[in-house]
Amino acid sequence: MGGDKIILDELAKSVLEMDEDLAQEAAQRAIEAKIDPKTAIADGLSKGMEAAGVKYEEEEYFVPELLLCSDAMYAGLDILRPHIRKDSNKKGCAVIGVVEGDTHDIGKNLVKLFMETHGFDMIDLGRDVLIEKFVETVKNNDVQVVCMSTLMTTTMAGMKTVIERLKEEGLRDKVKVIIGGAPISRAFAAKIGADAYSSTATEAPLTADGLVSASGGPATSAA
Amino acid sequence: MHKDDQMTPKQRMAAFTAGREVDRIPIMPFMGTISARIAGMNLREMRSGPKTEAESQLAGYRRLGHDCLISDYGLHGIGIALGSRVNNPEHGVIAIQEYVLDDLNKIDELDREKVKRKNDPKLTRHYAAAEIMLKEAGEECGLNVNLTGPFTAAASIYPTDKLLRALVKDPENVHRLLRFCTDCLKTVCREYLDLGVGFTICDPIASGTMMKRQNYLDFVYPYTKELVDDLHGLGASAGYHICGNTSKIIEPMVDTGVDMLSLDNAVDMELAKQKVGDRICIVGNVDPTGVMMLGEASNIDEAVKSCFSKAADSPCGFMLATGCDVPYDAPLENLDHFMAAGRKYGQWPLDEARYH
Secondary structure, eight states: OOOHHHHHHHHHHHHHTHHHHHHHHHHOOOOOOOTOHHIIIIIIIIHHHHHHHHHHHSSSSHHHHHHHHHHHHHHHHHHHHHGGGOSSOOOOOEEEETTOOOOOOOHHHHHHHHHHHTTTEEEEEOSSSSSHHHHHHHHHOOEEEEEEEEEEEGHHHHHHHHHHHHHHTOOOGGGGEEETTTTTOOOHHHHHHEEOOOOTHHHHHHHHHHHHTTTTTTTTOOO | OOOOOSSSSHHHHHHTTOOOOOOOOEEEOOTTTTHHHTTTOOOOTTOHHHHHHHHHHHHHHHHHHSSEEEOOTTTTHHHHTOEEEEEOSSOOOOOEEEOOOGGGGGGGOGGGGGGGGGOHHHHHHHHHHHHHHHHHHHTTTOEEEEEEEEHHHTTTTHHHHHHHHHHHHHHHHHHHHHHHHHHHHHHHHHHGGGGGGGEEEEEEGGOTSSOOOOHHIIHHHHHHHHHHHHHHHHTEEEEEEEEEEOOGGGHHHHHHTTTTTOOTSSSSSHHOOOHHHHTEEEEEEEEIIIIIOOOOOOHHHHHHHHHHHHTTTTOOEEEEEEEEOOOOOOOOHHHHHHHHHHHHHHHOOOOOOHHH
């Protein structure tokens, strides 16, 4: 299967080198070569995004580069996803959003991407997300993780309200709550009763993974 | 003058800059939003007109006696003047809802005339507020205009994520936009000039946390230097603040020629002192959320003490400040604790034994 390996490497390379056109071409070739689209995502695109994450941690890549890597990743995903028959072996499902009052969503989008790369299904509520929207989503979906971010100090308090509302609705024990964003700190996470704070987009999925595994994994993964 | 001081901020700053004796070192918490709460108003009320805008700053000054009043032209000022649409939240800072530019090939359609005071109601309000502040307290305290660097101004015209992508994909157009923004900022500065104010250039999007050093050197440094040279040519001073970790760009930041360098709490003041302390007065950097919002008196005392211990002996001087804007929700007493700690450790002559 040397041909498959070449295509998978090209998928990875397209993401790492921020090449949207190559990502589309390689994804198309993967389908023509009958590579399992899940393999093409896991061993191709995601590998490239992980490598980009390493470059980010090593301070070779910064936000502009990650954004362009993510564009290539999504260009490939758009072609591969329709060919996936059934989603399984997922790490779990996470809901993500920027809290009410804040529209800064670059960081949130990067966290979402690395969570996806790591194998989480993501429900993206977008930015300026109403408190009740988080609560409803947890109530109506099989969600294991809630990710919230904000860049502004004026909107930090909204995270605390979401956690309080989850408690009132009896949903708090169902999920792990991870928060992040420039003004957020471990101390703030502890203070408002979040399960974890994540300082970077690449750290978030590892944190989520650790929390979900410790609690026994997604409840209905066999479904 | 505040009851705990012996000099007015104006006397102190003049003496400090000239290397003469002062009563204490200057203290500058960032009072952009929390001053509204001191004045008993919310942020929408504060923004509602020149009187409320001035009153919130003056209320903060009367309570704390800190060393500078602010006229906040704001991070989105250029974009708003040109036509970007913003919201107006009661308890939050304004955010852009719709950008005036959606295509970098349409830069030529932007009209620089719109940033002039006569065409911009927002600048008209800031200018009128500045006049009130100077009338009320200008004898004793200086006024600084907070505006952005060209890069953050560009991000008020064109969405940040697209702007960042364009650094790699379309650098030529980014340069054209930055050229335009630099000219707009020069225009705005001239509109304030007859008030005799100083300027602080804030450039959060140019953060070392966001972009690589080479991007800073290519896209931020040259335009910022041009703006600083222009301000100096007009006889005005320029301070400089970039959010996040700027450790790797701190030397070129000083090369822009600015008169003082304000550091985010993500930067170690000891490192800043070692790298540029012999070239510029460094200002910083108590953690606005971890300490000012979530801490209590003892944490604040400890954090202020640590700033002094790291930076008070910096060769070109040190001023105490917060690392960024004090959160609107921080307890007001924490500002009093901050000032008290600054007055304690910063009492002249400085004495290492107090903070080591």
